[in-house]
Each structure stands twice: as C-alpha cells, then as structure tokens.
Amino acid sequence: MHNNNLANDHLFIQTYMAGKAVPVRELHAGHRSEILNHLLQLGAEDRRLRFGTQTPDEVIHHYVESLNFKRDAVFGVFDHDLRLIGMAHLAYLPEIKGQAHAAEFGVSVLPEGRAQGLGTALLQRSAVHSRNSNIQTLYVHCLANNKAMMHLAQKAGMTVEYAYGDADAYLKLPPANSGTNVEEAANEQWADFDYALKENLKLANQAWWWFLGRPRHAR
Ligand SMILES: CC(C)(COP(=O)(O)OP(=O)(O)OC[C@H]1O[C@@H](n2cnc3c(N)ncnc32)[C@H](O)[C@@H]1OP(=O)(O)O)[C@@H](O)C(=O)NCCC(=O)NCCS
Numbered sequence: 001m002h003n004n005n006l007a008n009d010h011l012f013i014q015t016y017m018a019g020k021a022v023p024v025r026e027l028h029a030g031h032r033s034e035i036l037n038h039l040l041q042l043g044a045e046d047r048r049l050r051f052g053t054q055t056p057d058e059v060i061h062h063y064v065e066s067l068n069f070k071r072d073a074v075f076g077v078f079d080h081d082l083r084l085i086g087m088a089h090l091a092y093l094p095e096i097k098g099q100a101h102a103a104e105f106g107v108s109v110l111p112e113g114r115a116q117g118l119g120t121a122l123l124q125r126s127a128v129h130s131r132n133s134n135i136q137t138l139y140v141h142c143l144a145n146n147k148a149m150m151h152l153a154q155k156a157g158m159t160v161e162y163a164y165g166d167a168d169a170y171l172k173l174p175p176a177n178s179g180t181n182v183e184e185a186a187n188e189q190w191a192d193f194d195y196a197l198k199e200n201l202k203l204a205n206q207a208w209w210w211f212l213g214r215p216r217h218a219r
Contacts, residue, residue, distance in 0.1 A: 022121030023191035026129075027074040027087070029067075035074070036064045038084040041110055049146050050108045052166070073133075075125050077109075077118050082198055085113040088122035090129060093139075100136035100172075107149075119152050127156070128184050131176045140169040 027035065039047075039060045047055035051063075067074060067089070077086040086109040093102045105126050109118045130138050140158065142149045144167040153160060153169035160169045 021187075021190060022077060022117055023194035024075050024077055024121050024125040024187055025191040025195060026188065027069070027076045029069045031074070031076065031084070032064055032067070034076070034084040035067070035087060036061065038076075038087055038110065039064065039108065042108055043111075046108065046111075049143060049149070050106060052141065052143060073126070073129055075122055075129075077113070077122065078195060078198065079113065080198055080201070082195070082202060085110050086118040086122055088126050090126045092133075092135070101134055102137040102139060103130050103133075103135045104139045104141065106140075114148075119148070120155065123152060123156050125184075125187060127171065127173060128180050128187075131173050131180045132184055134176070136173055136175075138171045138173055142167055142169070 039050075040057060042050060044054070047060070051059075072092055073090040075088045075090070076084050079085040086107070088105060088107040091104045091106070093104060095101060103126075105123065107119055107122050109122075127138055138158075140149065140153055142153075144150075144162050144165050146167075150160060150167065150169070156171065158169040158171040160167055
C-alpha cells in the first residue's frame with residue numbers, strides 16, 4: 001500500500017515535470033473570493049465572450065454570490081502562486097421528462113495562461129465529470145466570432161450549430177464506465193498533490209524572503 005502510494009506520487013511528479021497533465025481541482029463555496037478575483041480580472045471583451053453580453057463588475061459579483069456548489073460543479077486551475085488562472089462552471093440544466101440530461105459549460109482563462117492547454121483541460125475534466133454524473137449532453141453557448149472557443153469545442157469533437165450571430169456547440173456523451181471514474185479520481189488526486197506542492201513552495205519562498213528580502217521579479 002505504502003509502496004503503491006510512492007509509485008503513484010512518483011508518476012504524478014514525472015507527469016508534472018513533463019508538463020503533460022494540467023491539474024484541475026473541483027472548487028467549493030470556500031473558493032468564492034478566488035473565483036470573483038479571477039472573473040474581475042477579465043477585460044471587457046473577455047467578459048463579453050464568457051457571458052455573451054457586456055458584463056459590469058456588479059453582475060459578476062451577483063453571479064459569483066449565486067453560484068450553487070451543491071447543484072453545479074465548478075473547476076479551477078491554479079498557477080505556481082496559487083492564483084486561480086482558469087475556471088469552468090458546469091451548470092446542470094433543469095431535467096425535462098423524456099429528454100437527455102444536459103449541462104452547460106462556461107470557461108475562462110486569464111490572458112497570461114492561454115494557449116497552454118488549460119481551456120482544453122477544463123473542458124475535458126467537465127466532460128468526464130458530466131459522464132460520471134449521468135449527463136448525456138454537454139452544451140457550450142458562445143458568440144459565433146469566438147474563434148478560440150470554437151476551435152476548442154471542435155477539437156473536443158463537439159458539433160457546432162450557428163444561429164443569429166451565436167453558436168451552440170454540443171457533445172453527446174457516452175455513459176460513464178470504470179475508466180471515467182478512475183480518470184476523474186486520478187485527476188482530483190493529482191490536482192490536490194500539485195496544489196500542496198505549490199503551497200509548500202510558496203511558504204518556503206515566503207520564509208526565504210523574510211530573511212533575504214523579496215526579489216524584484218516576485219513583487
Ligand atoms: C476560450 C479560452 C477559455 C481558451 O483558453 P486556453 O487556455 O487558451 O485554451 P487552450 O490553450 O486549451 O486551447 C486554445 C486553442 O484555441 C486556439 N486559438 C486561440 N485563439 C484562436 C483564434 N483566434 N482562432 C483560432 N484558434 C485560436 C489555440 O491555438 C489553441 O489551439 P491548439 O490547442 O490546437 O493549439 C480563453 O481564450 C478565454 O478565456 N476566452 C475568454 C472567455 C471565453 O471566450 N470563454 C468561452 C465562452 S464560455
């Protein structure tokens with residue numbers, strides 16, 4: 001058992017060093033302030049792309065306050081400084097009798113974290129979580145000129161339908177299996193491990209900075 005854990009941790013470190021996997025954590029109500037900070041850092045155009053309309057700060061405050069972590073799932077990626085650099089909201093749509101269970105996916109990555117696979121990892125994690133939660137259809141509603149999101153959706157195998165300047169991308173999900181359960185558990189474990197590693201590194205840096213002074217690049 002002990003050896004197995006060591007072997008697993010070693011595998012996680014190797015994966016981390018090789019930069020092959022993006023650790024995606026499931027967020028909870030205790031992360032509200034990080035989520036708020038993340039969304040407030042998005043510029044006007046990114047907010048428009050994310051929410052489909054101009055989105056002032058007050059609307060973002062309201063959105064974050066009303067996030068329901070018991071009903072929906074929210075995922076996040078943290079940078080080396082434990083800043084929430086990417087997040088996704090998987091909102092379960094009301095169940096309609098005789099129709100497939102569905103969820104809507106919304107995502108944002110701060111500009112400095114883009115084009116490194118974070119959006120893809122958040123979509124992949126949300127798709128696996130959806131399968132494990134008996135969701136059969138995953139939707140993304142976005143503006144038709146959102147090239148990055150369109151590309152991401154098509155790369156993930158989603159079907160895209162355009163109407164009146166908007167686009168709906170959807171993915172029919174196969175049922176969960178033992179593989180999807182293991183994949184989600186492994187990603188969760190890997191993300192917890194990664195977070196603890198970054199937390200320790202941050203504390204160690206802070207201790208050194210206390211003795212030596214904070215280097216200019218870290219200010
Ligand atoms: C959409 C978004 C989440 C993508 O995040 P990301 O971390 O950069 O995503 P990834 O790195 O996984 O993939 C981005 C892909 O889009 C491609 N891309 C980026 N800009 C593009 C553009 N203008 N046209 C075409 N492709 C583009 C990248 O090259 C990359 O493709 P690749 O993996 O094949 O090289 C990010 O741009 C964002 O937060 N946008 C603002 C909010 C938003 O639009 N949300 C989606 C609506 S819910």
